[in-house]
Each structure stands twice: as C-alpha cells, then as structure tokens.
Amino acid sequence: MSGEAWQSDLAQSYGRFCERRGTLGDCLTLFDDGPDLxxxxxxxxxxxxxxxxxxxxxxxxxxxxxxxxxxxxxxxxxxxxxxxxxxxxxxxxxxxxxxxxxxxxxxxxxxxxxxxxxxxxxxxxxxxxxxxxxxxxxxxxxxxxxxxxxxxxxxxxxxxxxxxxxxxxxxxxxLPGFGQASRTVEANTGLRLMDAATGAERVIVSVNEGTIRIVLPVNAVSMTARNGGGERSALKASEAPKGGRLLPNGHRAFKSFRAFKRYMGKAGEGKDWHHIVEKRNAKRFGPEAINNTENVVALDKDLHDRISAFYSSIRDGITRSSSLTVRQWLSTQSYEAQREFGLRAIENIRDGVWG
Known part of the structure; x- marks a missing residue:
C-alpha cells in the first residue's frame, strides 16, 4: 500500500481506528481500489x-x-x-x-x-x-x-x-430468537419464515409505504403493511379461508367492515383495526376500496386513538385551513392522496412529529 493513501487526516484517523481494533493498516480494505477514500x-x-x-x-x-x-x-x-x-x-x-x-x-x-x-x-x-x-x-x-x-x-x-x-x-x-420470529410471522401471515425465505420468487420492498410483498410460486402472495406481522397479511391462496374478493395484488376486499372483521378476526391484544383511507369514504370510492386487507391495518390502541383525535382537530399548519378539521379537509382529496397522507400520519404521530 502506498504512503500516498495515508496523507489525509481522515485516512490517518481511519488507520488509528484499525490499530485500536488490533489490525495495522487498511483493516476494511478500503484502499484496494486506489489511494483515496x-x-x-x-x-x-x-x-x-x-x-x-x-x-x-x-x-x-x-x-x-x-x-x-x-x-x-x-x-x-x-x-x-x-x-x-x-x-x-x-x-x-x-x-x-x-x-x-x-x-x-x-x-x-x-x-x-x-x-x-x-x-x-x-x-x-x-x-x-x-x-x-x-x-x-x-x-x-x-x-x-x-x-x-x-x-x-x-x-x-x-x-x-x-x-x-x-x-x-x-x-x-x-440464529438466536429464530423460533420466536418464525412463530410471529406464521401467526400473522400463515407463512413459515424459512419457507418464505427459501421458496419466494421475489421480494418487493416499498420503503415509502412501509410494505414488503413476498411473491411465492403458483401466484401465492403474502404482504405485510407496517409492523412486520403486527398486521394480518394475505395468506397463501391455497390456505386462505373463503371470504371477500381476492384482488390481483393478493389482498382481499369486502363489501363491509363487518365482513372484513368476520374474515380477519380481532386486530390483536391491545390493538384496533385502522382504516388508512377512512371508512367515511366508502360511498365515494366504493366499500371494497375501503374495507380490504391493504387499507385496514392493526395499530396499537393508543396510537389509533391519537390518530383519531388528530383527524378531529384543526391543524392549519398542515391543512392550510383554519376552519376545517383534518378529517374534513382530507375528505376532499383523491384516494391516492388520502392514502399517502394516512400512511404519513401513522408514522408522524407514532414518532411524535405531529402531536
């Protein structure tokens, strides 16, 4: 390795880091492609x-x-x-x-x-x-x-x-804890974790929406939307009980929230079902666009209550309206805009950004 690589203060500090770890020189092999970092x-x-x-x-x-x-x-x-x-x-x-x-x-x-x-x-x-x-x-x-x-x-x-x-x-x-991780995934998606890891054809990750879609053979799709198992996911097509209408993206849509709950069961201990695009939009967009396994997710009850309170408040800094509640303002937006806002609200309220 040439002395030229160690001329900068950053490189010298990096060298001291390697030395402290017991390896003299380029312990991360960063200079293999040239003398500059x-x-x-x-x-x-x-x-x-x-x-x-x-x-x-x-x-x-x-x-x-x-x-x-x-x-x-x-x-x-x-x-x-x-x-x-x-x-x-x-x-x-x-x-x-x-x-x-x-x-x-x-x-x-x-x-x-x-x-x-x-x-x-x-x-x-x-x-x-x-x-x-x-x-x-x-x-x-x-x-x-x-x-x-x-x-x-x-x-x-x-x-x-x-x-x-x-x-x-x-x-x-x-790996330590693998059994618990596998049981959590199976309880909430119907999939065995190792089977999904070895049998999937592709994985589609959407960081913006907080979703991961695991595509299995024979058109079997499992998706989790946030909380990696905190919300129920579409089961394998061969394992899913009858109910609702299977959508092309692997989710199931229902004519009513009651039918959704009959199929999905309870949200879980300490959790509530939450509509990302609110139920009040069922007449405007159609009940199946609202009551489906992509739009309805399970949230901790406290978070769900805080989101509901936020939607009922006036936030002119967010809605640019001093007379409409967040819910009233949001109901004038398109489905896509409401969904994007709803996902952002979950994240920002959970993290305390929107108090």
Missing amino acids: QANDKRSIALALAVGPALEGVDAEVRAMLNPTRVLTTLSFTITAYMALLLAPEPVTKGAALAFSVLMWGYLGWEFFTLLRAYAQLYEDAQRASTFAELREVGERFGRVIGPNSVRILVMVATAAIGETAALMSKGPK
Whole structure:
C-alpha cells in the first residue's frame, strides 16, 4: 500500500481506528481500489463504527459462524451490499439477498423499514463527511435510530448471510430468537419464515409505504403493511379461508367492515383495526376500496386513538385551513392522496412529529 493513501487526516484517523481494533493498516480494505477514500469507503467506515460494538455482544453460536479474520470488513461489505439491493426500486430476486431481506423482516417487523430509512440517511450523510469524527457521528446516529437490538439483529443475519445461499439456509434457523420470529410471522401471515425465505420468487420492498410483498410460486402472495406481522397479511391462496374478493395484488376486499372483521378476526391484544383511507369514504370510492386487507391495518390502541383525535382537530399548519378539521379537509382529496397522507400520519404521530 502506498504512503500516498495515508496523507489525509481522515485516512490517518481511519488507520488509528484499525490499530485500536488490533489490525495495522487498511483493516476494511478500503484502499484496494486506489489511494483515496471514496464515498463508498466513507459509508463502510460509518457502518463499521455503527455495528462494531454489536460484535462484542453477539451470542457464542453466532460468533462460531464468523471467520475470525477480517470479520468487520466482511460484515460491513455484506450489509452494505444487501442494503443497496433492498433500497433499489427493482424487486430482489437473487438467492441469499432475497433470503436476507425475508429474515430481516421476520426478525424486525416494523423496525425493518426504520432500518432501511436509517441506512438511506447514512448513505447520504457519510459521503458528505470530511472527518473521522463526522463519520463516527453518522454511524452512531444510525445506531441510535434503529436501536441496539436492531443493530445486533442486523449483525446476526448479516453473519449468517456470508457465503452462498445454501450456507444462509443452514445457518438461519440456528440464529438466536429464530423460533420466536418464525412463530410471529406464521401467526400473522400463515407463512413459515424459512419457507418464505427459501421458496419466494421475489421480494418487493416499498420503503415509502412501509410494505414488503413476498411473491411465492403458483401466484401465492403474502404482504405485510407496517409492523412486520403486527398486521394480518394475505395468506397463501391455497390456505386462505373463503371470504371477500381476492384482488390481483393478493389482498382481499369486502363489501363491509363487518365482513372484513368476520374474515380477519380481532386486530390483536391491545390493538384496533385502522382504516388508512377512512371508512367515511366508502360511498365515494366504493366499500371494497375501503374495507380490504391493504387499507385496514392493526395499530396499537393508543396510537389509533391519537390518530383519531388528530383527524378531529384543526391543524392549519398542515391543512392550510383554519376552519376545517383534518378529517374534513382530507375528505376532499383523491384516494391516492388520502392514502399517502394516512400512511404519513401513522408514522408522524407514532414518532411524535405531529402531536
């Protein structure tokens, strides 16, 4: 490695980071493609700073999967590659990348989309950083947003994903907590987590809407909209009980909310069914556009109550009207606009942005 690579303050700080980890020189192999630290190299440093501490806390069974040499390098590269695939607009269709996305969703539920949004922010912030301290802040911010447990799960699944698809398939069920993650997915979607990971033809992730669609053979589609199992999903076509009308996107539509509840059952303990586009629009858009498994989701009762109160209030800073409630203003918008606003309301009220 040429001395030219270590001329900048950022490179020298990176070298000291590697030394503290017990590896002299380029511990993340960032200079393999040249002497300068590029945008992707900065992202690798920020991600290494975010996930590095989690390596110390992983279970012995997970540590046994790790190659003791260049562990952080491999993990950083693996996570970066998969995050890029999941954020791409095209469906994920290839082997380990597809299984990785399904397993992450199974483990993290709603936090899966928080992870993707946080990585998208890291992707943008890291390339603008000019010092190691700034990259450390970018990495630490990523860790704070998704939480220590999500960082640990990201490391776990990325560890299992290293290698060929067959290796991931054999390691997946051995991950700590896999049984609970699998039971949660099966209870809420009718799908076995490992069957979905190994049998899916493609996975379509929409970060904006917070949805993941797992397309299985023979036109069997499972979708979860937010909370990764906190809401009931369309079952496999062969397993779904009769009721409603099966839509082309795999969801089921019903003539009334009562029929929806008869088919779906209760929302779950401490949860309420919530219409993203409100029930009051049934006459305008038709009952099946309102009472379907894509538009009706299960939310924690407290969140559902806060959303209802918000819709009943006047928020001229949001609606630009000092005389209409949010609900009254929203009812004048198109279906697409109401759905987009409804999804944003769930997120912003949950996060305290809209109080």
